[in-house]
Amino acid sequence: MDYDTDPAPFDLKGSRTGVLLLHGFTSTPQSVAHVAHGLHRRSGASVRVPLLAGHGTTPEELAQTGYRDWLASAEAALAALRQECDRIVVAGLSLGGTIALNLAIRFPDQVDRVVTINGSTGLYRPDQVASLFGDRPEPFQRGIGSDIRHPDRREICYDRIPSTTMRERFVLTCATGAMLPELRQPILVFQSRIDHVVAPENGLRILRDVGSSDVGLVWLENSFHVATLDHDRDLLVEKIGEFISTSR
Numbered sequence: 043m044d045y046d047t048d049p050a051p052f053d054l055k056g057s058r059t060g061v062l063l064l065h066g067f068t069s070t071p072q073s074v075a076h077v078a079h080g081l082h083r084r085s086g087a088s089v090r091v092p093l094l095a096g097h098g099t100t101p102e103e104l105a106q107t108g109y110r111d112w113l114a115s116a117e118a119a120l121a122a123l124r125q126e127c128d129r130i131v132v133a134g135l136s137l138g139g140t141i142a143l144n145l146a147i148r149f150p151d152q153v154d155r156v157v158t159i160n161g162s163t164g165l166y167r168p169d170q171v172a173s174l175f176g177d178r179p180e181p182f183q184r185g186i187g188s189d190i191r192h193p194d195r196r197e198i199c200y201d202r203i204p205s206t207t208m209r210e211r212f213v214l215t216c217a218t219g220a221m222l223p224e225l226r227q228p229i230l231v232f233q234s235r236i237d238h239v240v241a242p243e244n245g246l247r248i249l250r251d252v253g254s255s256d257v258g259l260v261w262l263e264n265s266f267h268v269a270t271l272d273h274d275r276d277l278l279v280e281k282i283g284e285f286i287s288t289s290r
């Protein structure tokens with residue numbers, strides 16, 4: 043079944059093991075739906091895929107939000123899932139991976155395991171950072187979505203990004219990167235060898251800096267940034283499913 047055309051949030055009821063799966067910046071649940079449904083079938087876990095504030099509508103609406111709003115969306119979904127499940131795995135793609143790390147650090151009693159897929163921890167090129175602090179008369183920047191090697195798959199995402207939210211993303215990713223030593227839960231890190239949005243060094247930084255003694259890294263050899271829609275999406279289902287099963 044193809045789940046790659048619906049941007050709406052969804053909730054898959056299953057066992058008392060829950061997976062909170064978060065989409066990335068300017069994207070929607072469509073980008074992670076295949077992996078979510080695959081995990082539900084494979085492991086029987088309950089899977090919740092929320093829509094982050096300002097996403098799935100218009101770039102103008104995203105411009106009215108910031109990192110506090112995106113975190114609040116994820117926190118509400120975590121709280122709801124925790125009411126239904128005994129164990130929680132928080133996972134995410136890109137900024138969703140950043141938020142997964144952030145939640146695990148700030149709510150250690152609520153998150154049992156963590157998965158990041160091309161998550162950002164605040165490692166940027168100098169020119170990317172410089173542009174955040176210059177005078178930008180343009181309220182929007184060009185979109186960064188749908189970085190996919192597969193020729194026939196597309197990510198539903200904004201083609202324009204509010205400049206103000208780029209600064210909000212910078213604060214969230216850098217702050218989360220600084221907090222990595224406080225993460226103690228088992229963590230599985232996926233990193234694409236070639237990623238045109240988030241530098242692959244971010245995966246190595248997570249591996250190096252987290253305080254957990256149970257850390258795994260899987261290199262994705264055949265996917266770009268949006269790996270959940272790319273050639274390696276079934277590999278993600280397999281490896282995350284194995285990771286979930288060890289938490290029982």
